[in-house]
Amino acid sequence: MSDDIYREIILDHYRNPRNKGKIDNADVVIHDSNPLCGDQIDIYLNVVEGQIKDIKFDGKGCAISQASASMLTEMVMDKPLTTAKDISKDDILENIGLTNLGPARIKCALLSLKVLKMGMVKYYTDKEPNTAEEMEKDSNLF
Amino acid sequence: MQSSELETNKIRKDFPILTRKINGKPFVYLDNASTTQKPLSVINKIVDYYSLYNSNIHRAVYDIAEEATNAYELTRKKVCKFINANSPQEIIFTRNATEAINLVSYSWGRQNIKKGDLIILSEQEHHSNIVPWQILAKEKNAEIKYLKIDETGNLNLNELEFYLNNHNNAKLISLCHMSNALGNIIPIKKIIDLAHTYNIPVFVDGAQSVPHLTTDVTSLDCDFLAFSAHKMLGPTGVGILYGKKKILEEMDPFLCGGDMIKEVHKENTFFNDLPYKFEAGTPNIADVIGFSSALDYLNEIGMDHIRNHEIELTKYAIEKMSELKQMKLYGDINLQNRGGIISFNLGDIHPHDLATILNEHAIAIRSGHHCAQVLMEKLDVSATSRISFYIYNTKEEINIFINALGEAIRLFQL
Numbered sequence: 001m002s003d004d005i006y007r008e009i010i011l012d013h014y015r016n017p018r019n020k021g022k023i024d025n026a027d028v029v030i031h032d033s034n035p036l037c038g039d040q041i042d043i044y045l046n047v048v049e050g051q052i053k054d055i056k057f058d059g060k061g062c063a064i065s066q067a068s069a070s071m072l073t074e075m076v077m078d079k080p081l082t083t084a085k086d087i088s089k090d091d092i093l094e095n096i097g098l099t100n101l102g103p104a105r106i107k108c109a110l111l112s113l114k115v116l117k118m119g120m121v122k123y124y125t126d127k128e129p130n131t132a133e134e135m136e137k138d139s140n141l142f
Numbered sequence: 143m144q145s146s147e148l149e150t151n152k153i154r155k156d157f158p159i160l161t162r163k164i165n166g167k168p169f170v171y172l173d174n175a176s177t178t179q180k181p182l183s184v185i186n187k188i189v190d191y192y193s194l195y196n197s198n199i200h201r202a203v204y205d206i207a208e209e210a211t212n213a214y215e216l217t218r219k220k221v222c223k224f225i226n227a228n229s230p231q232e233i234i235f236t237r238n239a240t241e242a243i244n245l246v247s248y249s250w251g252r253q254n255i256k257k258g259d260l261i262i263l264s265e266q267e268h269h270s271n272i273v274p275w276q277i278l279a280k281e282k283n284a285e286i287k288y289l290k291i292d293e294t295g296n297l298n299l300n301e302l303e304f305y306l307n308n309h310n311n312a313k314l315i316s317l318c319h320m321s322n323a324l325g326n327i328i329p330i331k332k333i334i335d336l337a338h339t340y341n342i343p344v345f346v347d348g349a350q351s352v353p354h355l356t357t358d359v360t361s362l363d364c365d366f367l368a369f370s371a372h373k374m375l376g377p378t379g380v381g382i383l384y385g386k387k388k389i390l391e392e393m394d395p396f397l398c399g400g401d402m403i404k405e406v407h408k409e410n411t412f413f414n415d416l417p418y419k420f421e422a423g424t425p426n427i428a429d430v431i432g433f434s435s436a437l438d439y440l441n442e443i444g445m446d447h448i449r450n451h452e453i454e455l456t457k458y459a460i461e462k463m464s465e466l467k468q469m470k471l472y473g474d475i476n477l478q479n480r481g482g483i484i485s486f487n488l489g490d491i492h493p494h495d496l497a498t499i500l501n502e503h504a505i506a507i508r509s510g511h512h513c514a515q516v517l518m519e520k521l522d523v524s525a526t527s528r529i530s531f532y533i534y535n536t537k538e539e540i541n542i543f544i545n546a547l548g549e550a551i552r553l554f555q556l
Contacts, residue, residue, distance in 0.1 A: 002499045006553045015490070037494045038511050038524050060524045062492035105498060 005098060006063065013067035018074055021056045030119040034111050036104065039065040043115045047123060050080050057115075062108050068096050069112035076116065084120045085135060087113060147451040148443065154534045156181040156439075164504035170539045173508045175322050175350060175483050175530035177372045181439050184375060188432040199427055200401055200418070214427055217434040218417070224437050225367065226358040227384055231416040234383040234390075235430055239349040240270040242368035242383035243316075245396040245420060246345060247274035250366075251314075253394060257283040260312040262305055264289040264297055264328075265520045266321040269513040271347045275316060289317075291520065294474045295326040302333065306340045315344045319351035323512040323528065324473040325456075325483030327351065334363055343389070349373060353532075354452060354481050356445040359384055376436035377429035383420070390416050397422040448533055452482030455531045455540065459484055462544045468556050472526060482531035485512075488547060489556040493527040496550055503546040 023044035033040045039061030046054040055077055057069045075095060076083055092113050093099050093106075101109060124132035154160050157179050162169045171179060191213070195206040199214050215230070222230045236242045251274075255261065261275050265288045279286050287305055289297050297317075306312055315337050319330045330351075334344045343365035348357060352367070353374035359367055366389075371380035385393075395402055395413055399422040404412040413419045440448070457477055463469050468489035474480050488496060493509030500507055508528045511518045518524060529543065 002502045002549070002553055005498065006495065011554065036510070038515075038518075039494075040524070062494040064495070105494070108494065 004100065007097065009097065010063055010067045013070040014063040017057075017066060017070040019056050019077070020058065020070065022058055023054055023056050026056075028119045028123045030115055030122055032111065032115045032118060034061070034065070034107050037062060037065070037108055039108055039111055041065065041069050041112050041115045043069075043112065043119050045081070045119055045123065047081050050082065052076055052079055052081055052083075057112060059112075061111075064096075064098070064101070064105060065108040065111050068092060068109045071096055072112045072116060081120050081123060084113075084116045085138065087116075089113075147447045147454060148533055150451075150534055150536050153443075154536075156183070157534055158182060158185070160534060165502060167504035168542075170503075170505040170542055172529040172531070172535065172539070172543065173506045174532040174535075175325075175373070175528065176508055177378065178353070178375050178532050179534065180377065181375055181436070183435040183439060184377065184432045187435040188377060188428050191428045191431050196428075198424055210427060210431075213431045213434070214425070217430050217437070220434050220437045221382055224357070224441070225352065225384060226360045228360065229387060232384055232387050232390065234385070234417045234420045235425055236381040236383055236420075237379055237426070238372075238381035239347065239368040239370040240381070242366075242381045243270055243345070243347065244274045245383055246366055246368075246385070246393075247278045249393045249396045249420075250389070251275070251278040252282075253392075255279070255282045255284050255313055258311055259284040260305065260309045261286050262289065262302065262312060262315045263287070264317055265291045266295060266324060266326070266514060266517045267316075267318055268322050268347065268349070269515070270349075271316055271318060272516065284313075288516065291326075291517070295321060295324040295472065296474060296479070297328055299329070299332060299336065303336065306336070306342065312340065312342055315342060316347065317344070318347040318349070320348075320354065320481045320483075321473075321514075321517070322350050322483070323514040323517050323526065324485055325350075325480040325530070326474050327355070327479055327481060330364070331362055338363065350481060350483070353440075354445075355449055365389055371429070371433040371436065374436060375439055376433035377426075379426045380429045380433050387416065390420070393420075395419055395422070399423050401425075443533060451533065452531050453477050455535055455537065456480065456482050456484065458537050459529065459531075459540045459543075462540060463547070466544070466547055466551065468551075472521065482535075483528060484530070485526040485528045487523065487526055488550060489554060491550055491554050491556070493525045495554075496527050496547075499550045499553060500543070500546050503542065503549070505543055505546055507543075 026044035027047045028045040031042045041059040044056045055073045121132050121135050159179050195209040197207040197210045199211040218230045218233045221233045320327050337344045345366040346364045348367045348369040352369040367384040369382050372378040402414050402419050402422040404414050470487045472485040497509035510525050
């Protein structure tokens with residue numbers, strides 16, 4: 001099973017993460033961590049007319065959390081920010097090719113998605129409080 | 143492969159869990175600093191209590207209540223003897239070592255720590271020996287100083303002496319005798335002697351040391367000692383606070399209610415004598431009674447033999463691990479200054495990834511910050527992997543572990 005988890009693509013994103021770093025003057029910066037593992041993810045977003053014009057992540061943690069964050073940035077770059085609402089847990093697990101993760105490690109894979117969704121809510125809280133409120137009520141969000 | 147100190151083949155037969163197979167492979171348990179496995183004698187002792195004399199203690203007059211009370215108090219006497227305290231009255235049962243520390247920070251701390259006072263800890267403390275003091279310090283506007291550790295995890299006693307010389311308001315030193323993350327053993331006796339020349343009490347967090355080293359509170363002369371039964375073959379849910387009788391007598395109660403009182407009137411209450419003053423409500427009777435069998439088991443083997451066995455395993459493991467490429471080992475190299483705990487990192491493999499790979503080989507290790515984030519910051523790592531030994535571990539298990547590390551190296555193409 002370890003061979004299934006630590007495939008070439010995970011190791012590639014872990015060692016050569018895409019869109020890693022900070023964005024100066026980002027429209028949204030949001031941070032969260034996974035207390036179990038100590039994985040940390042910051043996401044920086046530049047948003048123009050509702051579109052993600054730039055996204056970067058910064059963080060430290062296990063291969064799964066960091067590779068998953070790297071792949072997520074590629075997934076949503078140039079997409080509407082509200083796309084984040086519709087990305088599900090299964091979408092992420094399929095995207096990174098790990099559908100058999102145990103409950104402890106699933107949290108590693110999903111941390112960056114959680115941070116992106118928090119970032120979306122934060123962005124709309126400033127711009128459109130009503131939209132943000134509706135988003136927060138959305139039970140599929142987190 | 144048995145160690146020259148312990149008959150591990152014989153010992154392992156006493157631990158039912160060690161016969162388990164995980165993923166079809168024999169279970170290798172290397173997370174003993176977290177909690178240890180339980181011998182059948184401890185498990186049976188708990189079953190006997192519930193099957194034969196389950197009843198509340200310190201109250202009823204019927205036979206089984208007396209049996210339960212006697213069994214519970216017998217454990218207290220055994221603990222007293224195990225750490226060489228003066229009197230069973232100095233032994234207080236709590237839920238765990240964490241609660242023992244909270245008891246003292248709440249009760250002793252609120253009576254004795256005032257604005258501007260200083261509490262001295264170290265950078266390698268477990269969160270349970272940081273957070274209660276932080277909360278107390280914030281409440282009282284007191285200050286906390288952390289003794290620095292060097293790159294091998296050792297304290298500098300000159301720094302402690304500096305604080306004691308330059309701060310008239312230092313009021314308490316609270317340190318772990320053995321680090322749960324690095325395994326380093328601090329020169330606690332020297333520290334206590336030094337502190338006492340300044341009339342400052344010392345709280346010893348013995349959660350890691352008491353299960354592995356001979357502990358003698360009378361010769362140490364520590365003022366408080368906390369440890370947990372579950373890290374020394376006993377059940378979960380039992381912690382021990384030792385305190386010098388004179389100090390405990392002057393302290394206010396921590397939790398209040400039944401059993402900790404002598405008389406209750408509408409306007410006031412007279413508290414019970416030690417140790418009951420600090421044991422409010424029905425305690426964890428079954429597990430305290432179970433703990434007595436754990437102490438019997440350890441006494442039977444002998445703490446000196448346990449210590450030597452762990453030194454032998456640690457030496458063997460460090461030798462084997464050092465042969466692997468990109469292996470970073472933490473802690474003191476001198477085996478006399480450390481317990482059977484080895485923290486490490488292997489190349490850029492994150493400890494959680496390593497633990498996942500080892501789990502495939504049925505090897506249980508700990509990965510993460512080990513509830514010692516202040517230490518992790520100091521070492522400038524987000525996490526480490528940790529193995530830790532006890533009486534039933536063997537060199538054969540270390541070989542299995544080393545082979546699995548080789549598998550991780552292959553997967554991560556180190």
